[in-house]
Amino acid sequence: MKMHFSPAALVLLISALSSPTDAGKCPKMCSCDGAKLTVACISKNLTEVPPTVDEITLKLDLRNNNLRELPRGAFTHTPYLTHLNLQRCNIIIVSEGTFRTLGRVVSLNLAYNKIDVLYQESFDGLSSLKELHLDHNRIEEIQPGAFTQLGFLNMLGLTHNQLVYIPNMAFQGLNNIKWLRLSYNSLNNLAHEAFAGLFTLNRLSLDHNELQFFPTQTMNRLREVTRLDMSFNPMTYLGEESVSMAKLTHLYLDHMSLQDLSDQALSGAPQLSHLDLSHNQLRNLEPLLGPKELRSLNLTGNPSYCNCYMRPLRQWASVRRVKLLGACAGPPHLSDEPLQAVDPQKLRCRSRGETLKDEFEREDERSESALPTAKPKPKVKCPANCDCDADAQHATCEGRGHTKVPQGFPTKTQLLDLRSNHFHYLPANSFRGSGQVVSLHLEFCKIHEIEGGAFQGMKKLYYLYLSDNDLTSLEPEAFAGAPELTYLHLEGNRLVQFPGSALKLLPSLFVLHLERNAISKVEPSGLLSSVTPKLRELYLTNNTITSVAKGALDSAYLGILHLDSNQLTEMPTHALSEAASVEELSLSHNSIRWVGPNAFQPVSQSLKRLYMDQMGMEKMSQDALAGLGPGLRALTVRGNQLEELPDLSPLSGLEVVDLQDNPLLCDCSLLPLRRWIENITLEVIAICANPPEIRGQKVRDVKVFMSCPENVSPPDEKVVVVASGGLSKVKKPKPSLSKTPAVKAKAKAKLPKAAKKKPQKKPVSSNAKHSKKIL
Structure with a gap:
């Protein structure tokens, strides 16, 4: 008897038969999800990578095993992996060629292992890698060329290792790096060319190291860095022109040993808007010359003596509208008076005798506070199953299984970390009493809906991380109550449209991440100029965009635009007609076979970095790059089908050129x-x-x-x-x-x-x- 199946039933049957949940496909002791193509072998005391993992697996989780060494070809049987987690596997050695077949992996986690050296060939093959986590290892040496194959890496984490010195060209090859994390090492010296070639680096974390002097010559190479964290380093002084970083906006120099700061120390950082000098030994400070955009100066925890020497700073801050954070440590009649509120007329110097008396009184107070009979600090109020640090003004409930946003955090909390919980839904007023929070982490919380007013009252919220949730849309009032929000991360959700209506309440939005969503079109309605007038960086990588309409990118400020890994078939020249400030444009991994004349004319006066790799491009007009001149710093057309190239001689300012893997016709x-x-x-x-x-x-x-x-x-x-x-x-x-x-x-x-x-x-x-x- 013949059996007949409908087409839908046949598809389901084939899917069931090929599912990795079959007993023969799923390794023993592991759990497999055929629908999501994931395999998890967590805490199984494995000593090798299971050889029976299904070939079509996308995500492989091997946390908490005992692999010790990763041999060459360990993953040849799983060529389609996109995510690989090898945390806490006692890994000591990563052999040459271990990852050579993993050209699709975008996230690799090797944190909490025992790796001590990064060899030249350790990461060969990881050509699509975006995130590499090497935190909490024993790394003390980075060999030359260790990262040359990681041209698409955006984030590199090397925190909590044993690095003492960074040699020249240590990070060569990281052509798209955005954030380099070197916190919690023992760094006391950086070679002058340690960060050479990192032309796209926006954020650098060097906190909790042993640097005694600001590495001026090394930092001068980092022309695109906007955020630099140097806190918790034993520096005592910053001299003239110590910081010369043209695009730096946020500088953290807190919890150091600074006793003095030249008024010209920051003269080379004209765009600096936020400076944190809290918890140092600064008794007074002169008005800072150079930063014309400064809006916040944090002097909390310094022994600021509010006399006539502090008056110029107070008057300068008032005229420039700089917000001063901190309080007077003396004289007694102004003790604990907020710097922002103190009347400049009260900042006067007294007779020598009175000044000495004040000094003695303050010394007595210090001695009394140091006595063993001093009262212990009161216990910090904190929600159940969370940790709160009053001194650092941080609170975390990361990965604690919460289904509702905990309430009752200390009112002074500035960083609130709630990632990896199970909130699903954020109702209105979810963060009552969190009006001082500056940074809020809600990644991996399975959030599928945000009610209007969920962030109501968060008037100081500056960073919001909603990455890797299940959002398909956003209500127009979703971000109501957070007018200062500047950095918004929405990557890794399921948004099908650009959330323009929800951004209308964010006039200060500067950076917007929308990577890894399902946006198919970028339309003029609800975008940029009318919605986010200050937007500077827009990331739309890994969506399904087929077209960008003319007028959709109209903006006087947009400087970085990433449209790579989408489904564009032609150059978005018309869409760039009103985006004359774009400095970085990434179009790689689209299917654009032809680049016609004057393709970049609308942005020819501003464009500095142009990426067109792996597009299947067969032809570039001789006038394709017309208008681009010495201002262009980087040009990549790697992995296309070009037999010829236009004349590159007008591009006299190029610092990065990648022409590899094109079938050039040498006639x-x-x-x-x-x-x-x-x-x-x-x-x-x-x-x-x-x-x-x-x-x-x-x-x-x-x-x-x-x-x-x-x-x-x-x-x-x-x-x-x-x-x-x-x-x-x-x-x-x-x-x-x-x-x-x-x-x-x-x-x-x-x-x-x-x-x-x-x-x-x-x-x-x-x-x-x-x-x-x-x-």
Whole structure:
């Protein structure tokens, strides 16, 4: 008897049969989810990676095992992994080639292991990696070239290790790094070129180290850093021009040993808006020269003596509208008076005798407070199953299984960490009594709905992390009550539309993360200029965007725009027409095969970094980069199908160039590129794919160009547009070559298909011969 199945039933049957939850597919002692393609083998005392994990697994969790060593090829049977968790596995050694088949992994967690050295080939193969967690290991050495394969890495965590020194070019290859975390090490020295090549770095954490002096020369290389944390380092003094970082907006120098600060120490940081000098030894401070955008100066916990020497600072803060945090430590009649509220007329110097008397009284108070009979500090009020630190003004309930937002945190709490709980739903007024909170973490809380007014009363909220939840939409009033919100993280949700209506209540929004959602279109309604007038950075990576409408990106301030890993098929030139301030544009991993003339003309005066890797690009017009000149610092077109390139000679300011993995046709039409390579000091890797006899050789080295006429006709003369499969191509007359065997062969017949294949990659030496490394 024949059985008949409907198409839907057949799909379900095939899915069930191929599910990794089958007994034969799921490793013993592990749990598998066939729907989500995840395998978890947590705390099973495993000594090796299970060899029977299903090939189609996307997420593999091996936490709390005893792997000790990761051998070469440990993950060859799971090539589709995107997330790999190897926390607390007693790993000591990561062998060369361990991850070589994991080209799709975006998150790798190796925290809480026993790794002591990062070798040159440790992370080879992780070409798509976005996050790498190496915190809480024993790392004391980073070998040259350890990170050269991690060109898409956004965040690198190296906190709680044993690093003492960072050598030159230690992080070479991190072309897209945004946040580098080096907190809680023993760093006492940084080489001048320690951070060379990190042109996209926005945030650097160096707190809790042993730096005794501000590493001025090292930091000068970091032109894009906006946030720098140097707190908890034993520095005692900052001299003139110590900080020269043009885009720095937030600087943390708290809990150090600063006794003095030159009024010109920050003269090279004109954009600085928030300066934290709390808990140092500063008795008084001169008005700061340089930072024209300063809005907040934190002097809490300093022995600020409010006499005539403090008056200039108080008057300067009043005129500049700088908010002063902290209180007077003396004289007695002004003790505990807030610096922001003290009347400048009261800041006067008294006679020498009275001043000495005040000093003696303060010394007596210090002595009394140090006596063993002093009363112990009162117990800090804190919700059940949470931890609160009154001194640090932090509170955390991370991963405690809460289903409702706990209530009753200390009123002075500034950082509230509630990540990895199970809230599902945030009702109105969820954070009563949290009016001082500056940073709120709600990642991985399974939130699928936020009621209007959920953040009501959070007037000082500056950072909100809602990453990796289940949001499909946002109510217009979702962020009501948090007008100062500046950094909003919504990546890793299921949003299908740009949440424009919900952003109208956020006039201060500066950075918006919407990566890894399901947004398919970017429309003019409810975007940027009318909704978020101050938006500077917009991240839309890994959505399903097929088009960006004209006017959708209108903004006078937008500086960073990431549209990579979407489904665009043509350049969004028209959409950029009113976004004339864009400095960084990423279009990599879209399907844009043709880049026409004047593609970047709307942003030609501002663009500094342009990324167009892995797009299947077959052709670039000779005028594709028209208008771009010395201002462009980075250009990458790696992994496309380009046989020719436009003239790059106008781009005299380039510091990063990546032309690798393109099937370049080395004939006289490529002569301008050859001449450009010869006339620059940068190392540019450009490989010939055709003609076959010189395949694999560098453009710089081949001799075919010696036969080219000195005056080659401009490639774009007498262009002929040829329609081919709906794709317009430009066919150009080739300059005549001398009759070499290669040219004769090409004239007789077309090249075989084999000649079109990409040349095999050659290993790149880890020894940088130039101060500017070009991939």
